[in-house]
Amino acid sequence: MNNSEFDVIKKYFSFSSDRDDVVIAAGDDCAAVTVSPGKKLLITTDTLISGVHFPEETSPEDIAYKSLMVNLSDLAAMGATPAWVTLAITLPDIDEAWLSAFSLEFSSVLSAFNISLIGGDTTKGALSITIQAMGLCDENRMMRRDRAKPGDKVFVTGFLGDAAVGLKAVVGGLNDEKLSACVERLNRPEARASFAEELTQYVRCAIDLSDGLAADLGHVLDASSCGARIQLSDVPISLAARYYFIRYNISVTDWSMVIAQGDDYELCFTASTDDESAIKTLAEKHRLKLSCIGVVTQETKLEFIAADNEIMKFPDTGFKHFS
Amino acid sequence: MNNSEFDVIKKYFSFSSDRDDVVIAAGDDCAAVTVSPGKKLLITTDTLISGVHFPEETSPEDIAYKSLMVNLSDLAAMGATPAWVTLAITLPDIDEAWLSAFSLEFSSVLSAFNISLIGGDTTKGALSITIQAMGLCDENRMMRRDRAKPGDKVFVTGFLGDAAVGLKAVVGGLNDEKLSACVERLNRPEARASFAEELTQYVRCAIDLSDGLAADLGHVLDASSCGARIQLSDVPISLAARYYFIRYNISVTDWSMVIAQGDDYELCFTASTDDESAIKTLAEKHRLKLSCIGVVTQETKLEFIAADNEIMKFPDTGFKHFS
DSSP, X not given: OOOOHHHHHHHHSOOOOOOTTEEEOSSSSSEEEEOOTTEEEEEEEEXXXXXXXXXXXXXXXXXXHHHHHHHHHHHHHXXXXXXXXXXXXXXXXXXXXXXHHHHHHHHHHHHHXXXXXXXXXXXXXXXXXXXXXXXXXEGGGOOBGGGOOTTOEEEEESOSSHHHHHHHHHHTXXXXXXXXXXXXXXXXXOOOHHHHHHHTTTOSEEEEOSSOHHHHHHHHHHHHTOEEEEEGGGSOOOHHHHHHHHHXXXXXXXXXHHHSXXXXXXXXXXXOGGGHHHHHHXXXXXXXXXXXXXXXXXXXXXXXEOTXXXXXXXXXXXXXXXX | OOOOHHHHHHHHSOOOOOOTTEEEOSSSSSEEEEOOTTEEEEEEEEEEEBTTTBOTTOOHHHHHHHHHHHHHHHHHHHTOEEEEXXXXXXXXXXXXXXXXXXXXXXXXXXXXXXXXXXXXXXXXXSOEEEEEEEEEEEGGGOOBGXXXXXXXXXXXXSOSSHHHHHHXXXXXXXXXXXXXXXXXXXXXXXXXXXXXXXXXXXXXXXXXXXXXXXXXXXXXXXXXXXXXXXXXXXXXXOHHHHXXXXXXXXXXXXXXXXXXXXXXXXXXXXXXXXXXXXXXXXXXHTTOOEEEEEEEESSSOEEEEOTTSOEEOOSSOSOOTTO
């Protein structure tokens, strides 16, 4: 077999797609697509590096899944419908079994979201995956970071902290069946795409929780020039994460794994009290846990309120890529 | 100083731009742009890895320049006007001098082509740069690989083989001033963007020469189900490359450096004889060397004809990323 780039692309990255807006996918200098009039094109890109963004022993299926999902989560956070992706993959060598598994999972996620792979690049080096995802959104329906208003309520989907617990389980080699749900959340986060698309009926301000609630909500508040008061008792923590805190003697008053670590890829958004009931109904329709965790304030500071009404501080929040 | 990802992006990758089609650039989950009705969106992505795609001692300016230019060359090869790019950069550490130099050159190329940097990702690891470039083109003006027709003439811009000679000079440590033009062509290829945009008046079939004439023209002929006869004596070779072949005793009948190596990023296109004169005038307007090197044939084979009318064979053509 001739292991050239062309063969790899042909064998592992040529997927069929039903999208009629793809004029040219692979096989030319560029891909070409049609953007519907009235739609904005939304673009996001994320690189995942082996040993940095996922442990080296992560399965090819989980790498394929997560590298797509973190990008789809960014599109969801703005209310865009995903449409096309490109994949720039750097591989240490041609491992047929690895590529087959990666390719199958990648294709499966694309199908589930009705996305076309329209291009990419294959290079040799340390394992690294850069995906660019493109989606479409009506301009007046985009959910932006700079649209939070004092008086809005703050919501999050799902549970926070599961990915942080999952990482502890993986890195610490904890062979504890009761934490498997958290490891699953770390490796296979879910972009809240279909919920987010409908959410744009009510919501103008959202972000996805990639760096942790404190950092990401902080970005929203910075961009919107306001603050927020978050009730820690309302922050949703899963049973598996609660089990971890008790079993491994993590103080319940140490919220940093829940608040200041990332990778949960849940949505955080702000909405008017008037729309709270409609939004809750929408979450139920999507079988999605939804929690109201606080309120947007005029004063430009982010406060986390503990059960005893003490204000907690998180000095160093979020994932620092160069720290 | 806190060397986090946010600081790097803010300090080195926040450029102003005059484009009014950018709704949101940096600072949200996605970038958002407006695609004009009637235009197709063209997308290309390329990864450059230190030690693979450029020697490790390459200057940050040359890396910034070339990583952009190879993508702009892909857009030019389809006749698209460049509009926006994203940059996913993986850095071994925060080297302020390196980042300053890279950033300045990157910004300068973007300005020259009226392109906005609308997003990206910064990660830690072995030096690697993935750029996705997006451009716009009228659908009926796209230059595709599958549009060559028997009887068309085959043209190339510039000179071929200079980058291959430049690479020999760099890798071989040849400290020969007379080869500096070839090293310059290796490090600083020029995307034929403005010429290509106007060329779409006459031409429906083009490719850029990244893997070498034999491989790239081969792609065109495969996609178009036809062949070509190329006169080697008409293939343009620069004075500097000719000097190299003589000075370093490379047989003038060994055409592999000119035909079967890449990185020249010149355009190769096919056109009707009727348009030859208009195309030559256009090339003169752009002060671009243009050579007619052969003709498209019905029979599906690519033949290179030497001066003695012998047909030359190039068994292994093009750059194999995994060989």
